[in-house]
Amino acid sequence: MTAEYVIAAPVIASVAARAAAETAGVVRLEPGLRGLATAWTRAARQRWKGLEPAPADGVRVRAHEDSLTVEVDVVISGADQAAAVGRAVQLAVFREVLAQTGRSVDAVRVSILDIEVGRQ
Amino acid sequence: MEVNQDYGLPCGRELETVWENLDEVDEHQLDCVHCRTARESLLALRAATQELIDEPDPTPPDLVGRIMSAVRAEVRRGQMLDLPAAEPGSVEVSEQAVAVVLRYAADSAGNVRARRVRVRKVGVDSSGAAQVEVELTLTTRLGNTSGADTLARVRELVSAAASSRVGISLVSLDLLVEDVYEDGE
Numbered sequence: 001m002t003a004e005y006v007i008a009a010p011v012i013a014s015v016a017a018r019a020a021a022e023t024a025g026v027v028r029l030e031p032g033l034r035g036l037a038t039a040w041t042r043a044a045r046q047r048w049k050g051l052e053p054a055p056a057d058g059v060r061v062r063a064h065e066d067s068l069t070v071e072v073d074v075v076i077s078g079a080d081q082a083a084a085v086g087r088a089v090q091l092a093v094f095r096e097v098l099a100q101t102g103r104s105v106d107a108v109r110v111s112i113l114d115i116e117v118g119r120q
Numbered sequence: 121m122e123v124n125q126d127y128g129l130p131c132g133r134e135l136e137t138v139w140e141n142l143d144e145v146d147e148h149q150l151d152c153v154h155c156r157t158a159r160e161s162l163l164a165l166r167a168a169t170q171e172l173i174d175e176p177d178p179t180p181p182d183l184v185g186r187i188m189s190a191v192r193a194e195v196r197r198g199q200m201l202d203l204p205a206a207e208p209g210s211v212e213v214s215e216q217a218v219a220v221v222l223r224y225a226a227d228s229a230g231n232v233r234a235r236r237v238r239v240r241k242v243g244v245d246s247s248g249a250a251q252v253e254v255e256l257t258l259t260t261r262l263g264n265t266s267g268a269d270t271l272a273r274v275r276e277l278v279s280a281a282a283s284s285r286v287g288i289s290l291v292s293l294d295l296l297v298e299d300v301y302e303d304g305e
Binding site for chain 1: 161194196197203204205207208210
């Protein structure tokens, strides 16, 4: 018997979103207009089934052939160096997606859209 | 729907103009990557909004705040600077975010207030970090008798913030003092 496991993109996106949001220095994830539209559509579909979807705002998952790329848009605090926070988000996403889904990510692209100075 | 006029695209066109011409694209919008990106996002937003209107459930809380936050993020996404990344992929930061950090650093020098910050990418260093030229416009306090020292302090703080708070390297920093203010303003 053969068994094939498929991990859907929203699962990876939700795991990556939580990993990024819990990284020190990250204030919040930033969905953008396209992300907002995607989140609303997903939430509406889940509500029909009586489920509340895990948030994945600010994360896009791109699969091309065997390659998997995760893109994360974040707002960070000014207390830490932006480059260091970005690298920490990369590491957290690589680690948590592998641990929770068994799927290894090939690349993580972190975009810091805003820095909130004065916030610790 | 009205979109705040402060949200200009890097090409100079207001987001509101793109919104108004959503169904009638002009020649500039056909050629401009910023306008095309904004238009695609606004079309997606319009479709999602229509779904919400059709949805019998109440609209999500803080709907307007979330939309405007998303619009701001879309504008910021236009101009990004590379930061060093140790892992496969990339780390980048918006020019607007860098400008906020540099303006805050300049303000903390005392006796000056930062106004406009222009950040321009000119290259990438060996670590993968963007090299930038910065032009900072300042207003100085009337009666400040140590103007040269103040400007040296601004230069020191802004340069330090670029590397320690962001992770980019400054190739040049031009300070333009264009106005004065009195205490209490």
